[in-house]
Amino acid sequence: MALRALIVIHRWVGVVLCILFALWYASGIGMMYWGMPSVTARDRLMRAPAIDPARVRLSPREAVERSGEDRPPAQVRLTTFDGRPAYYVGNQVVYADSGELQGPASAELRDRAAAAWTGHPAKDANIAAVTEPDQWIVGSALRNLRPLWKYTWPNGKELYIGESGEVLQYTTSSSRLAAYISAVPHWLYFTPLRKHQPFWIRFATYSAVVGTAGAILGLVIGVWLYSPAKRYRFAGEPSRIPYRGWKHWHTMLGLVFGLATITWTFSGALAFLPFPAPPGGQARARTGTGPGQAGVRTGPGPGQAGVRTGPAPRRGANAGLAAALRGRVSLDDFEQLHPREVLSRFANLPIREVAMTSFDGQPLYSLGLADGSSRLISLDGQVADGFDHSRIVDIVKKSAPNPQAVETRVIDRYDVHYLDRTRQRPLPVILALMNDAEHTRYYIDPKTATVVGTASDRNFWRRWLYNGLHSLNFPWLYEYRPLWDIVVITFMLGGMVLSLTSLTLAWRAIGRTIRRLLRDARAVRQPAATENPA
Numbered sequence: 001m002a003l004r005a006l007i008v009i010h011r012w013v014g015v016v017l018c019i020l021f022a023l024w025y026a027s028g029i030g031m032m033y034w035g036m037p038s039v040t041a042r043d044r045l046m047r048a049p050a051i052d053p054a055r056v057r058l059s060p061r062e063a064v065e066r067s068g069e070d071r072p073p074a075q076v077r078l079t080t081f082d083g084r085p086a087y088y089v090g091n092q093v094v095y096a097d098s099g100e101l102q103g104p105a106s107a108e109l110r111d112r113a114a115a116a117w118t119g120h121p122a123k124d125a126n127i128a129a130v131t132e133p134d135q136w137i138v139g140s141a142l143r144n145l146r147p148l149w150k151y152t153w154p155n156g157k158e159l160y161i162g163e164s165g166e167v168l169q170y171t172t173s174s175s176r177l178a179a180y181i182s183a184v185p186h187w188l189y190f191t192p193l194r195k196h197q198p199f200w201i202r203f204a205t206y207s208a209v210v211g212t213a214g215a216i217l218g219l220v221i222g223v224w225l226y227s228p229a230k231r232y233r234f235a236g237e238p239s240r241i242p243y244r245g246w247k248h249w250h251t252m253l254g255l256v257f258g259l260a261t262i263t264w265t266f267s268g269a270l271a272f273l274p275f276p277a278p279p280g281g282q283a284r285a286r287t288g289t290g291p292g293q294a295g296v297r298t299g300p301g302p303g304q305a306g307v308r309t310g311p312a313p314r315r316g317a318n319a320g321l322a323a324a325l326r327g328r329v330s331l332d333d334f335e336q337l338h339p340r341e342v343l344s345r346f347a348n349l350p351i352r353e354v355a356m357t358s359f360d361g362q363p364l365y366s367l368g369l370a371d372g373s374s375r376l377i378s379l380d381g382q383v384a385d386g387f388d389h390s391r392i393v394d395i396v397k398k399s400a401p402n403p404q405a406v407e408t409r410v411i412d413r414y415d416v417h418y419l420d421r422t423r424q425r426p427l428p429v430i431l432a433l434m435n436d437a438e439h440t441r442y443y444i445d446p447k448t449a450t451v452v453g454t455a456s457d458r459n460f461w462r463r464w465l466y467n468g469l470h471s472l473n474f475p476w477l478y479e480y481r482p483l484w485d486i487v488v489i490t491f492m493l494g495g496m497v498l499s500l501t502s503l504t505l506a507w508r509a510i511g512r513t514i515r516r517l518l519r520d521a522r523a524v525r526q527p528a529a530t531e532n533p534a
Helices: 002-031 041-047 060-067 107-118 173-180 197-225 245-269 317-326 331-336 339-345 389-399 457-471 483-531
Strands: 076-081 084-089 092-095 126-130 148-152 158-162 167-171 232-234 237-239 351-359 362-369 374-378 407-411 429-433 441-445 450-455
Touching (some): 002 245, 002 483, 041 351, 167 173, 197 245, 317 351, 339 362, 389 429
Antiparallel strands (some): 076 084, 126 148, 158 167, 232 237, 351 362, 441 450
16 A cells, blocks of 8 residues: 555656656756856957057056945956956946046947947847847846846847946857756746746746655665566566566666755755855855856956955855955055056056956966966066965964964865866866864965855755765776766766666556546546436
């Protein structure tokens, strides 16, 4: 009786969720290589024109004065806007050639920005105001940003521009296709569902929770029924499984991939759960954008950190260490070397951005190059190719509550908390173990003196139960490609075929149910007809 009840529950969970599971598994393979299209800092640098030194007249301090900002900005950077050198000061754009403030962008300015980004005339594009979230902005903060204008060209390029005149989202036919076979189905980023965020979160989470329970029941049933002694008989032949056809294959696949299905679905259900936040109650800053998010760049770029001109921000230990590494400087300190002189001295470099940063109170310029890389320049005009490790370690210890407990070492390989299968995160790095109650650790890039990674007991469960089980990003596997690809794709294909067998069985179960209901309905009508002859 108990076994029969478990089978019925498992069957109808499969009927309801088999399509969703097949979609998750198939798109999981796509997620290994693609995601939602977005505009990154690297994209902006690659498309930005070179800065003309001769047109840069204002210094950073003068730009801030012209901006009218009441508080010192967290970061100031010089780049180009509408073909002119301009400072980004907080949310303000100050032209470096005249000191003029850029207000809301005109239609002509937006057209020029769109043409410059894509290389196609704006007159060839269909231009429409975005009044409702669509597929390519629904998964990011842009869904609540108005007004937006969408430019669509016949070759499939699409561009979203905000009131500021800045490009906020860019897609092509290929990037949209990649998203449709990866992030869109995997994260259920279907606009009618995704635009209702609370409902979307509940739907995705509860579906995964129910699916996990159904997978557990299926594995229990499979183990319960499995007979190593082959006590079942079909056509006179012994069998370990009491089924034939699709049920046989579904049971066998469940026994092989059942545990992987449970762990993968369970870890997916944890994606939206409220894990403990890092110190200070704030979420730990992430590297890059989150799931499907096209981030709007408002902070420092590669190798940059905001110039610390006020009290150290109270945003947790990570921000505190970052501020300590930067030290205390002001924009007046950069008057010694004008950005115009930096651009002239390094005219051989494809400089697309100049930002103000520092290390241990030493002002530095960070040059963002067209390939997305950066160079640090001291005020004496020399390239700062890394910093003394002992100085970095000394700063880390001074910023720690218990300096004597701090341990540091240099690592030249990724470890369990600092890893990247694309191998783009910097190595070697300085690993600082704080040995505090939360076992906090920091990863510091000695070339830029920036914190590039952090971990503690606060994100222990997310690291292992979510990232570990869902992506299989264990160092002993993650670092070895294509072994990792082969293992994960094998699991995804196994789960997908398991889901497809469930889909076939679900179709049959629904068909049987419908036929039984029709028979019952006819049986009810026939006696009525007999009692009331025409």
